[in-house]
Amino acid sequence: MKRSKRYTEALSKFDKNKKYSLKEAIDILKATATAKCQESVDIAVKLNINTKKQDQMVRGTCDLPYGTGKTKKILVLTKGEKEKEAKEAGADYVGFEEYIEKIKSGWIDFDSVIATPDAMPEVGKLGKILGPKGLMPSPKTGTVTFEVGPQVKALKKGKIEFKSDKGGCVHALVGKVTFPPEHLEANIQTFIQDLINARPPTVKGQFIKSITISSTFGPGIKLNEKEFLKSK
Numbered sequence: 001m002k003r004s005k006r007y008t009e010a011l012s013k014f015d016k017n018k019k020y021s022l023k024e025a026i027d028i029l030k031a032t033a034t035a036k037c038q039e040s041v042d043i044a045v046k047l048n049i050n051t052k053k054q055d056q057m058v059r060g061t062c063d064l065p066y067g068t069g070k071t072k073k074i075l076v077l078t079k080g081e082k083e084k085e086a087k088e089a090g091a092d093y094v095g096f097e098e099y100i101e102k103i104k105s106g107w108i109d110f111d112s113v114i115a116t117p118d119a120m121p122e123v124g125k126l127g128k129i130l131g132p133k134g135l136m137p138s139p140k141t142g143t144v145t146f147e148v149g150p151q152v153k154a155l156k157k158g159k160i161e162f163k164s165d166k167g168g169c170v171h172a173l174v175g176k177v178t179f180p181p182e183h184l185e186a187n188i189q190t191f192i193q194d195l196i197n198a199r200p201p202t203v204k205g206q207f208i209k210s211i212t213i214s215s216t217f218g219p220g221i222k223l224n225e226k227e228f229l230k231s232k
Contacts, residue, residue: 006034006035006217007217007218007219009034010032010033010034010218010219011032011219013028013031013032014028014032014221016219016220016222017222018222019222019223019224019225020221020222020223020224021223021224021227022185022188022189022223022227023181023185025213025221025222025223026181026184026185026188026213027181028221029041029177029184029213029214029215029218029221030177030181032215032218032219032221033177033215033216033217033218035215035216035217035218037216038069038176038177038178039176039177039215039216039217039218040068040069040070040173040175040176040177040215040216041173041174041175041176041177041179041184041213041214041215042171042172042173042174042213042214042215042216043171043172043174043188043191043211043212043213044169044170044171044211044212044213044214044220045169045170045171045192045195045208045210045211045212046167046168046169046208046209046210046211047164047168047169047170047203047207047208047209048168048203048205048206048207048208048209049164049168049200049203049207051164051165051166051167051168053202055200055202056200056202056203057163057164057200058162058163058164058170058195058198058199058200059138059140059141059161059162059163059164059198060140060141060161060162060194060195060197060198061141061142061159061160061161061162061194062159062160062162062172062190062191062194062195063154063157063158063159063190064158064159064160064174064175064187064190064191065158065183065186065187065190066158066175066179066183066184066186066187067157067158067175068158068160068173068174068175068176069175069176069178069179070111070173070176071156072111072112072155072156073092073093073109073110073111073112074090074091074092074093074110074111074112074113074114074152074155074156075091075092075093075094075099075110075112075113075114076091076093076094076095076113076114076115076148076152077095077096077099077100077113077114077115077116077119077122077123077137078094078095078096078114078115078116078118078119078148079095079096079116079118079119082116082146082148083095085148085149086114086148086149086152088149089148089149089150089152089153089156090152090153090156091114091148091152092110093110096119096122100122100123100126103126103129103130104126104129108129108133108135110135112135112143112155112161113130113135113136113137113143114137114143114144114145114148114151114152114155115137115143115144116144116145116146116148117144117145117146120137120144123137134161134163141161142154143161160172160173160191162191162194162195162198170195172191174187174188174191174213175187177215188213189228192208192211192228193228195208196208196228196229206229208225208228208229209225210222210225211223211225211228
């Protein structure tokens with residue numbers, strides 16, 4: 001793949017094969033994020049899991065202490081008195097039948113979906129649309145609940161969901177390059193700890209194989225995973 005001049009220059013500022021401490025990696029990330037737009041910070045964690053075994057699928061949530069820097073659009077699928085609660089909590093879209101039909105027609109202008117349990121018989125029919133995009137509500141992530149108000153507020157504040165993919169990796173947005181270093185550090189440490197806490201009981205050996213952080217348009221910087229496993 002042909003790389004841009006900016007990308008090549010960024011790559012020359014560090015050793016792509018070396019594993020850095022979190023503090024070092026954040027310094028490199030900031031030094032190499034030279035795009036004119038505000039870049040996000042992404043993390044990719046390769047896990048020691050067997051993706052063919054359902055009981056080794058990793059899924060969970062993380063309350064990032066400093067949020068993602070991105071304003072989430074939240075859809076709440078519910079009816080009755082819970083509609084008012086969702087609206088008062090700050091949900092962007094609240095309703096039921098009309099949004100079910102809009103989604104079936106291809107509308108996906110939202111980042112998270114919360115559904116009350118009584119709505120799930122109909123929401124479940126949207127699995128083939130929402131599932132591949134990581135938007136399907138689930139009790140495991142707290143997005144199937146009658147406590148819609150607190151859930152909307154948590155998602156607006158910086159709560160994220162994570163899920164292992166077919167390659168055994170977990171990807172997440174953990175902030176913006178413009179965040180102070182200590183804020184990025186706290187977000188990443190919190191995310192890794194919550195990921196470790198989501199470890200399936202059937203996984204043997206070291207759970208985390210590798211960790212890489214990158215800016216939106218920048219190269220990946222490897223972290224020393226042992227830094228996060230000292231107490232494990």
